Amino acid sequence: MKKILSLIICSVCCDIVSAQTYTLQQLKDSALHNNIAIRNAQHSIDAAKEQRKEAFTKFFPNVNARGMRFNANKNLMKMSVEPMDMIPQSVQPMISTLSQILPAQALSFLTDPISFSMMKNGTIGSLMAVQPVFVGGQIVNGNKLAKVGEDVSRLQLQLSENEVEKTVEQYFWQLVSLQEKTKTIDAVDTLLRDIYKDVEVAVRAGVAMRNDLLQVQLRQNDIESQRLKLNNGISIVRQLLGQYCGLKPHPSLTPNPSPKGEGNFKGEGEAFGRDESSYTFDIVLPDMNQQDYLPPSPFGEGSGVRLLPEYQLLQKQVEATKLQKKMAIGQNLPTVAVGAGYTYHNLMDIDRSYGMVFATVSVPISDWWGGSHAIKRRKIEHQQAQEQLVDNAELLKIRMQNAWNGVEESYQQLLLAQRSIEQAEENLRLNRDYYRAGTSRMADLLEAQLLYQQSCDKHTDAFAAYHNKLLEYRQSCGQ
Numbered sequence: 001m002k003k004i005l006s007l008i009i010c011s012v013c014c015d016i017v018s019a020q021t022y023t024l025q026q027l028k029d030s031a032l033h034n035n036i037a038i039r040n041a042q043h044s045i046d047a048a049k050e051q052r053k054e055a056f057t058k059f060f061p062n063v064n065a066r067g068m069r070f071n072a073n074k075n076l077m078k079m080s081v082e083p084m085d086m087i088p089q090s091v092q093p094m095i096s097t098l099s100q101i102l103p104a105q106a107l108s109f110l111t112d113p114i115s116f117s118m119m120k121n122g123t124i125g126s127l128m129a130v131q132p133v134f135v136g137g138q139i140v141n142g143n144k145l146a147k148v149g150e151d152v153s154r155l156q157l158q159l160s161e162n163e164v165e166k167t168v169e170q171y172f173w174q175l176v177s178l179q180e181k182t183k184t185i186d187a188v189d190t191l192l193r194d195i196y197k198d199v200e201v202a203v204r205a206g207v208a209m210r211n212d213l214l215q216v217q218l219r220q221n222d223i224e225s226q227r228l229k230l231n232n233g234i235s236i237v238r239q240l241l242g243q244y245c246g247l248k249p250h251p252s253l254t255p256n257p258s259p260k261g262e263g264n265f266k267g268e269g270e271a272f273g274r275d276e277s278s279y280t281f282d283i284v285l286p287d288m289n290q291q292d293y294l295p296p297s298p299f300g301e302g303s304g305v306r307l308l309p310e311y312q313l314l315q316k317q318v319e320a321t322k323l324q325k326k327m328a329i330g331q332n333l334p335t336v337a338v339g340a341g342y343t344y345h346n347l348m349d350i351d352r353s354y355g356m357v358f359a360t361v362s363v364p365i366s367d368w369w370g371g372s373h374a375i376k377r378r379k380i381e382h383q384q385a386q387e388q389l390v391d392n393a394e395l396l397k398i399r400m401q402n403a404w405n406g407v408e409e410s411y412q413q414l415l416l417a418q419r420s421i422e423q424a425e426e427n428l429r430l431n432r433d434y435y436r437a438g439t440s441r442m443a444d445l446l447e448a449q450l451l452y453q454q455s456c457d458k459h460t461d462a463f464a465a466y467h468n469k470l471l472e473y474r475q476s477c478g479q
Contacts, residue, residue, distance in 0.1 A: 021282040024172050027245050031168045032161055034246020041157040048150040055146040058139045061131040061339075071121040122347040130339035130360075136330025145323045152316050158309040162475050164244075169471050171241040173464035176285060178234045180463075184456040185227050191428075191449060192220050198436065212442035219446050238281070247281060288463055305396050307478030314392055318385040325378035332371035334363045396476075403469070403476040410466040417459035424448070424455040 022030070032038055132139065196216045202208035242249065305311050337360050344353040364371070431448040434440030 021284060023284045027172060028165055028168050030247060031164050031245040035164050035244060037160045038164060041160040045153040045157060048153040052146040052150050055143045061129045063129045065127050067125040069123045075120045077119050119347050124345045126341060126343040128339060128341040130337050133336040133338060135335045136333030138327050138330040141323045141326045145320060148316050148320050152313060155309045155313050166471060167244060169468060171237060171244060173467055175237045175241060175283060177460045177464045178230055178237060179285060180288060180460040181457055182230050184453060185223055188453050189223050192216060215442050215446060242281060304477035305393055308396055311393060311396055314389040318389055321382040321385045325382050328375045328378045332364055332368055334361060336361050400476045403473040406469040407473045410469040414462040414466050417462040420455040421459050424452040428452045
């Protein structure tokens with residue numbers, strides 16, 4: 001059993017050691033390649049391409065081939081003819097004379113009706129090609145509309161990429177913030193251990209009360225509680241980030257102890273314990289102490305609005321409504337087409353075939369009653385799209401300015417957080433010296449320690465918020 005446990009522990013350790021480290025850009029690239037939202041947007045582009053190709057086929061002739069073979073239970077045509085009705089009146093006196101000379105059997109073919117039938121079975125086949133010459137511009141405008149649809153799908157992909165990039169950065173900086181707070185917890189824990197040693201010595205020397213020692217221990221317990229919460233948060237955010245970026249989880253083994261404390265083996269060759277999947281990758285942590293936090297210079301007012309995919313989508317909407325209005329007009333115009341055909345049949349038990357060429361003209365007359373209202377509706381929709389373009393362009397400019405204000409505000413917050421750390425460090429140093437000199441209480445020292453920890457956490461949050469605001473500003477400017 002010890003040998004098996006050793007192999008399992010070595011395997012898990014190898015998985016942890018071999019955990020790959022990713023930069024922020026690598027995580028973005030992985031998400032853009034594997035995220036389901038990007039794949040769906042790419043599928044929409046592929047579908048729009050096929051729709052554009054489908055619209056292009058309308059320029060070519062429409063060719064139809066039809067064939068039919070039938071066998072009826074009785075003849076489709078049946079006729080009975082009186083021969084005397086087919087003989088001219090001038091010839092009938094001659095027939096009367098012949099009836100006196102010839103026997104009646106010889107003249108029965110003239111007096112008895114003749115019945116005949118046909119088309120009990122047969123074959124019909126035809127091949128027809130029709131080339132539209134003029135259909136009111138519907139084919140041309142339909143192709144343009146399909147091209148607009150493809151452009152819209154590409155812009156939707158760009159929006160999806162921006163959203164994926166934004167989400168990855170949010171997860172990334174959230175993970176950075178949690179890991180940096182863990183470092184702060186470690187530093188505070190080391191500080192509290194040093195304070196505990198100092199207080200312990202003071203208590204033994206009789207210059208400090210045991211209550212001071214208990215206060216330090218309570219603060220250490222609180223730090224351990226915060227560490228547990230941070231570790232759980234790091235685990236969850238890492239899993240969310242790994243799943244969103246399409247990273248492959250690594251299997252990890254969690255032993256299931258039996259009531260006797262021994263391993264739970266279910267059978268020979270079966271894994272020990274519970275098989276779980278987890279993300280064991282690491283990220284490259286940025287330098288939190290860098291001083292060059294200067295944000296980029298803002299663009300001129302409105303200069304980047306036309307580069308935004310949101311603005312271009314509004315332009316495509318205006319273009320689409322304009323084409324739809326033209327197509328509505330074309331549906332109420334005359335249509336002209338030319339064609340050629342070939343037909344074969346043997347309905348009379350004789351093979352017959354013939355070819356023909358033709359031209360057709362179709363003029364919608366009653367359709368103008370409802371068509372005029374459809375045209376007016378398309379004109380109103382086109383006007384709405386134009387007004388929406390102007391209005392939303394102003395909103396996009398406001399969003400750009402607001403994003404820049406967010407960058408400036410987060411930059412100032414970051415500088416304030418930096419200064420707060422320096423001030424909290426000095427305050428902690430002074431209170432520690434005062435406590436050692438016996439001129440300060442333990443509560444003051446622990447409060448100084450808490451302020452230092454809070455300053456470090458605020459600096460971490462401000463650092464993450466600053467980079468998120470930078471990305472938001474870049475995207476609002478179309479970068």
